[in-house]
Amino acid sequence: xxxxxxxxxxxxxxxxxxxxxxxxxxxxxxxxxxxxxxxxxxxxxxxxxxxxxxxxxxxxxxxxxxxxxxxxxxxxxxxxxxxxxxxxxxxxxxxxxxxxxxxxxxxxxxxxxxxxxxxxxxxxxxxxxxxxxxxxxxxxxxxxxxxxxxxxxxxxxxxxxxxxxxxxxxxxxxxxxxxxxxxxxxxxxxxxxxxxxxxxxxxxxxxxxxxxxxxxxxxxxxxxx
Amino acid sequence: xxxxxxxxxxxxxxxxxxxxxxxxxxxxxxxxxxxxxxxxxxxxxxxxxxxxxxxxxxxxxxxxxxxxxxxxxxxxxxxxxxxxxxxxxxxxxxxxxxxxxxxxxxxxxxxxxxxxxxxxxxxxxxxxxxxxxxxxxxxxxxxxxxxxxxxxxxxxxxxxxxxxxxxxxxxxxxxxxxxxxxxxxxxxxxxxxxxxxxxxxxxxxxxxxxxxxxxxxxxxxxxxx
DNA sequence: TGTCAAGAGGATTTCGATATTGCGCGGCAA
DNA sequence: TTGCCGCGCAATATCGAAATCCTCTTGACA
Numbered sequence: 001x002x003x004x005x006x007x008x009x010x011x012x013x014x015x016x017x018x019x020x021x022x023x024x025x026x027x028x029x030x031x032x033x034x035x036x037x038x039x040x041x042x043x044x045x046x047x048x049x050x051x052x053x054x055x056x057x058x059x060x061x062x063x064x065x066x067x068x069x070x071x072x073x074x075x076x077x078x079x080x081x082x083x084x085x086x087x088x089x090x091x092x093x094x095x096x097x098x099x100x101x102x103x104x105x106x107x108x109x110x111x112x113x114x115x116x117x118x119x120x121x122x123x124x125x126x127x128x129x130x131x132x133x134x135x136x137x138x139x140x141x142x143x144x145x146x147x148x149x150x151x152x153x154x155x156x157x158x159x160x161x162x163x164x165x166x167x168x169x170x171x172x173x174x175x176x177x178x179x180x181x182x183x184x185x186x187x188x189x190x191x192x193x194x195x196x197x198x199x200x201x202x203x204x205x206x207x208x209x210x211x212x213x214x215x216x217x218x219x220x221x222x223x224x225x
Numbered sequence: 226x227x228x229x230x231x232x233x234x235x236x237x238x239x240x241x242x243x244x245x246x247x248x249x250x251x252x253x254x255x256x257x258x259x260x261x262x263x264x265x266x267x268x269x270x271x272x273x274x275x276x277x278x279x280x281x282x283x284x285x286x287x288x289x290x291x292x293x294x295x296x297x298x299x300x301x302x303x304x305x306x307x308x309x310x311x312x313x314x315x316x317x318x319x320x321x322x323x324x325x326x327x328x329x330x331x332x333x334x335x336x337x338x339x340x341x342x343x344x345x346x347x348x349x350x351x352x353x354x355x356x357x358x359x360x361x362x363x364x365x366x367x368x369x370x371x372x373x374x375x376x377x378x379x380x381x382x383x384x385x386x387x388x389x390x391x392x393x394x395x396x397x398x399x400x401x402x403x404x405x406x407x408x409x410x411x412x413x414x415x416x417x418x419x420x421x422x423x424x425x426x427x428x429x430x431x432x433x434x435x436x437x438x439x440x441x442x443x444x445x446x447x448x449x450x
Numbered sequence: 451t452g453t454c455a456a457g458a459g460g461a462t463t464t465c466g467a468t469a470t471t472g473c474g475c476g477g478c479a480a
Numbered sequence: 481t482t483g484c485c486g487c488g489c490a491a492t493a494t495c496g497a498a499a500t501c502c503t504c505t506t507g508a509c510a
Binding site for chain 2: 005006009044047048051052054055063064079080082083086087090149150151152155159
């Protein structure tokens, strides 16, 4: 027990975690031989998992040439950030306009949890802590949760996932450019609870663009070393 | 020649065509045994094709229970239409703001082709002609083509595909509610070429909502018979 | 020396069969 | 009659090998 329903699902979850956590680098070729031994299953199952990752955009496939982890680039990051500003902003507006008390409560709870979680991990202060990443993801998910449109919400969350791949390669964000990430989150919650959708969307876009700038700088530093 | 690269791709294209053209009805269970004989290939390949359809939203999968064509419902149609109005409107605005002369030319060409294509097919006047459907799809694709953001454009087109599944179940739209579909398209082109993004978006949303209403009425009539 | 063709090797794609899972029918006891 | 347990069937998930395809190398020929 404790396992998921199918083997393909397991591979999907495991490989997804490996990609998002940075254990396999963007651009890496994913060979079937490696994966079958790594996850102890047949090529069919690996293929299933890769296919699911592909639909999420974390993996790319070229027919007859196999699969590789979606490469990162500054252009793609720019594309992704613009898409997120527009779509996530839209979903946030709808969420605020339709949010009820239960939504507000869940949002406050998620924000509290995030605010009380350390950003840097104890063991390795150069990378962000797993707990903070999760809490951060949950917080932004809670912000969008009241959007009544299932498709738009799903797409916005999918874009957040794609961004996670980039966020991994940044160090603790707070240290770059003297940002006050906690303050940004607090302001977001405030505007949301006040029902000020326009202000909240503005804050969110700022939040996303700032993160992008930090990542772009970091990535540039990595690619030129 | 004329064949696509892999067998899985073929199954994907064929099955997709079968679903979009209405040869297999929404909600239908897709058994492997049937599909392997229908497309003359193994279960693995069928699985590959179904997986790709799933990522596009045309097919749903429940672990251990197989696949079925995504069922249609009035609620889902409402959800889809709202999502399209918001997202496609956004993409259209960006497209108009960034469109150059080449885009305008392609748009004019696509509109001309659409305007000169008959909506009703000769053989079966109750269903829309294949040619018109294609021209219609190309026209709306041309409208969005100049949006510089790859992700947003792709998502908008994906939503259009999903809507195709519904559109199939409507008769020739022009006959319902005394609509002037050709006029709506012409007005859209006019606003787009004029660079009036706000007006174009308004026209597009109207266009989409009208189609939805026609489909909703039709579907209701079918479900109660 | 440069170009092209043929072949070996490695990787992906496809196959057919086996293992596993879920569902329904029938029997048995209360 | 009703409810529950267990067996059998059908469908899906998984496997491991065979077939197919791509790439890189080698060698011959102009």
